Amino acid sequence: MEEKTFERGRDETYYFDDGDCMFLVDGVLFKLHKAFLNRDPESMFFGMLNIPQPKILDAEPVKLTDDSAEEFRALCWVLYALPDAIHIQATANAEIPKLLKIAKICHKYTLAKIETWALDMLKIQCKPAEGSPGCLAACSEDLLVEIMTRAFDANHIPLRHIIEETWLSRLDAGEISYRTTLTAGEMQGWIKFSTRVYTRLNKKLSGTRLPTANPFSHLDLTDGQLLRLLSGSMLLSNFWSHFRRNLPREDECTDHPWNCLAPWNRLAWSDSSDIWAGLHAAYKAIGTEHRDRCTGLYINQTLRTFSVTLVESFFGPQS
Template identity: 30%
Template sequence: MDDLPGPSKDSAYRDKTYYFEDGSCVLLVGDCLFNVHRSLLSRDNSLFSSMFTLPQGSRVAEGNSDDDPVVLRGDKPSEFRNFLWALYALPPELQIVNSAGADLTQLIDIARISNKYSFKSLETWALDAVQEYVNRRPSSSSPHHSSSSSFFGSGMESLNTNPIQPHPHLALIENTDQLTRLIELAQLCSHERLLNSMIALLRQLMNRSLHYAYLSMALADNLNLRTLRGAAYLEVMQRGTFTGLGSPKRESEDHETEGSIQITPAQQVRLLTGYWHLTRTWERLRSNPPSFIHAPSCSATWHQPGCTQAWVEFWKEKTRGEAVMSLGLADVIGRLKQVQKDYDRSGPTYMAHDCKLAARRSLMECIKTVEERLPDYFSGEGLEEDC
């Protein structure tokens, strides 16, 4: 927000709602003058309370008139107006933030301005309201309800062919600009629950449309979100096609504008790095099945070599199976999960029951390990043996 044009006293106008005649502090935000009460601005050990107590010496304190306002830079009048609404609203008015009629943009503005000027209690209240809004699910009885509804901001078209219109609540959250604001807000305010909710939402959305995967990839890079980076890069690597250094194109969705989404050279390098590491990982796993500890009853008898051999043969057969080979070479997680499905359907015949359970646990642990290290495959840092 710091790139907003600076306030201009020459063209300043008084706000229609929050310029009080009995106000005690004139603030200039953009070209808009607010005249509010110092006592309210001084609440919650805010930055304003510290500013008002600073010694002024012989100089007249700022904020006493329209000609000498306190100038606030980097904010929009609409954002600050929403913040003042939270300061001045009566309890019945505040109840709307916990209802279906809550204004998400207003809540985001309140949280951001509160964070900037250290209104900690108000910031927490607004962030909790945003969290509730994001996690709220529309009623199935709503005429707008659609479990597959989606909304693409920035001119992107919906892939949903269902004639039912997307629920307004979902549409607002899934707008790309709003998604970006929400996840940036969660990180700015260090609100872990909201950040986790937004990452989980983006992971769901990127399965619906590759557009969200590109968005997630950019957000993960810009905000250093490790938990989002791996899933986003994997989705783009598996489903995107690229020309040159940055013109990805959707293979199956011609209705989207070609070249409207671009990747940077650094992102292309990460995609290539991830592909190389993941394909090498699969080659190692294909040749060496996950190890497990044999059951005591198996270890104490002659059966252990046969048990091990049955596991190795099963692994080699299934990793070469048609279902596995139909998946991308770098789709290590997908291939391992397919082997798991084959194992659950009909595991090795000549393995002891307890050893079968141990082998399955080892396979599940291997999948978990690859999933946890997924972000590292695209950076090449901190990689060790996988399973």
């Protein structure tokens, strides 16, 4: 059988003459060693390379689609890297773009252990430390979204937490747009994060004198985001209004008008832009003598459930 030829180049680094498996990625040929790809029995490569098949020739390599040569090269790097190169990724000289490529391609091919390692290294770079605010403090919006995506792919909770707090801090400082932030949250279905953003926007609206012409243009939201914000704001305002007017009476309460309603009506209520703060202020203001009466019990019960109310105001009931 006549061997086919390719008008494609061999990778300069990861084409080993003694390799025993061949891949064609984005027009580039990689010739690797099965032993390096077979170390994780749960990976897709393990199954791919252990299916009985004819000898792989240069003319007929395994074709990997939807991967870039740079991403596959990053995978090869981590498979063949020596300890000193691996160690550098935990230092200030880490290669963040390479770590992101590794995390992305390892997620696709279920190389979970390497994916977790790459994200652990990213966490080191992202986490604020003494003398360093972390790489997220001044990175571009695109890089922030990319790191967020990789953290969500693997459900890397520690990295997600760092991303959330740093992102919101930069949002408050006006360094990142609300549109980008909410779009990223929507793409990942990150409702808790998005709720915190909408809560900030609701407070921003409350403290801003809006013009009658194009009153919300300064927010630069999509139509869907603006609708969610305004409907959520209305629902929270409605909730707060009814909460303040309706103090339920506990069954065992015998002097409700004097010892419950009277101190309740004397409370100085805040507006609905920060209900959390309003609830805590009211609970503090009633004093210890009313904590076990209708007033304290009602506020305390509302505090316990308000996180659900807040989410449902912007996103509806959650299953």
